[in-house]
Amino acid sequence: MRPATRVAGQGLSPIRRMSLDAPADTVDLGLGEPGWPAPDAGPRAAVAAPSLGYGPNTSDPALVRAVAGYASSPAHDVAPEQVMVTAGSQAALFALFQAWVEPGSTVLVPDPGFVAYPTLARMCGATPVGYPLTADGDLDAEALVAALGEQPHTSMVVLNHPANPTGGLASTQALSRVAEACAERGQLLVSDEVYAELWVDRRPASLRDVSAAGVVLGSMSKAFAAPGLRIGWALGDPEVLAPARLVHNAMTTAPARLSQAAALGLLLAADEVLPAAREEIRVRWETVDRVAPEFLTSGHRLLGDGHQNPMSRTVTRAGFYLWLALPEPLGRAACADPAGTEAVALRLRDEAGVTTIPGTAFGPRGAGFLRVSLGGPVDVLEEGLRRLAPWWEE
Numbered sequence: 163m164r165p166a167t168r169v170a171g172q173g174l175s176p177i178r179r180m181s182l183d184a185p186a187d188t189v190d191l192g193l194g195e196p197g198w199p200a201p202d203a204g205p206r207a208a209v210a211a212p213s214l215g216y217g218p219n220t221s222d223p224a225l226v227r228a229v230a231g232y233a234s235s236p237a238h239d240v241a242p243e244q245v246m247v248t249a250g251s252q253a254a255l256f257a258l259f260q261a262w263v264e265p266g267s268t269v270l271v272p273d274p275g276f277v278a279y280p281t282l283a284r285m286c287g288a289t290p291v292g293y294p295l296t297a298d299g300d301l302d303a304e305a306l307v308a309a310l311g312e313q314p315h316t317s318m319v320v321l322n323h324p325a326n327p328t329g330g331l332a333s334t335q336a337l338s339r340v341a342e343a344c345a346e347r348g349q350l351l352v353s354d355e356v357y358a359e360l361w362v363d364r365r366p367a368s369l370r371d372v373s374a375a376g377v378v379l380g381s382m383s384k385a386f387a388a389p390g391l392r393i394g395w396a397l398g399d400p401e402v403l404a405p406a407r408l409v410h411n412a413m414t415t416a417p418a419r420l421s422q423a424a425a426l427g428l429l430l431a432a433d434e435v436l437p438a439a440r441e442e443i444r445v446r447w448e449t450v451d452r453v454a455p456e457f458l459t460s461g462h463r464l465l466g467d468g469h470q471n472p473m474s475r476t477v478t479r480a481g482f483y484l485w486l487a488l489p490e491p492l493g494r495a496a497c498a499d500p501a502g503t504e505a506v507a508l509r510l511r512d513e514a515g516v517t518t519i520p521g522t523a524f525g526p527r528g529a530g531f532l533r534v535s536l537g538g539p540v541d542v543l544e545e546g547l548r549r550l551a552p553w554w555e556e
């Protein structure tokens with residue numbers, strides 16, 4: 163027996179590979195999950211949950227209404243029928259890909275970008291094509307529209323902002339330009355905004371600020387600090403969500419009932435939970451400022467091209483990832499060999515005692531960079547930064 167072609171060649175992700183055989187006292191700045199305690203409004207609501215029945219396929223109507231209310235803004239009202247609650251935003255992505263991506267078509271994904279996007283495209287028999295970001299890791303609308311011009315068989319375009327792994331953002335102008343280009347071509351635009359609530363200085367722009375088209379993703383996993391609930395959502399036109407609901411129902415029937423109850427409890431407490439999460443994030447960025455300020459100006463190189471760029475990067479303080487350029491000569495050596503960035507990350511793991519994720523795990527344009535997660539406990543972050551910092555000294 164052989165597994166189906168759609169899963170052939172899918173191996174262990176380089177993110178998981180970094181933690182295999184890690185020395186015992188390694189500090190882990192690899193995993194992308196919040197390290198502050200989950201607010202107790204979630205567990206309290208789950209314990210009080212009245213039913214363990216299946217419930218509606220479309221989830222508890224009270225949760226759907228709460229997501230709609232939470233996602234509505236003065237500029238854009240979200241109706242309950244525009245909400246699809248899923249088993250994490252990962253399941254929303256899976257369902258949308260299965261529903262809208264034709265075999266043989268192309269899916270445009272950010273490079274560097276979240277590792278699931280290319281995998282999900284391949285599982286549909288489609289080809290993921292990476293589009294470049296700006297040197298700061300932000301959305302570069304012109305580069306994306308140029309990639310669309312080169313890929314006439316594109317079925318879906320995926321944006322992610324604040325971005326994993328670069329922390330980059332998307333301006334309202336860039337979002338409008340991309341939304342118009344996708345609408346002209348009849349391509350589905352998916353805007354993954356699961357880190358949107360984790361901002362330090364100002365709220366990042368959303369696709370919804372400029373367009374009612376496309377699908378916006380949100381999640382309980384980041385700002386609500388509850389990734390184990392596995393609750394996320396997709397917001398969009400009911401006709402766009404309808405085929406994705408079929409896929410999601412076939413896969414899960416409905417998200418777990420206890421998780422739905424906990425998610426509802428957290429959403430009802432959003433006015434306390436979200437400012438507290440932003441405070442957690444602010445403290446972590448300040449820890450970088452204090453312990454390794456040079457990391458915040460480390461980008462003297464255009465993303466992945468290996469050449470010196472005289473301008474240093476502007477690091478956006480949103481989300482919980484620091485996109486760290488390797489110091490020279492390590493950076494140059496890492497860019498010269500496709501396996502070089504992973505080799506440096508493994509060296510830092512084994513010699514400095516810190517797990518980070520090699521930039522190439524997120525696409526070839528991640529060469530020469532590491533993703534450092536700031537999400538974990540502050541004392542762990544501080545120790546990890548102290549161990550790494552000497553490698554960046556001249």
Ligand SMILES: Cc1ncc(COP(=O)(O)O)c(C=O)c1O
Pocket residue numbers: 194249250251252253276322325326354356380381382383389392393394
């Ligand atoms: C950019 C991005 N999108 C989606 C997800 C999936 O999150 P979840 O399924 O927990 O909502 C992640 C998880 O790390 C992510 O980084």
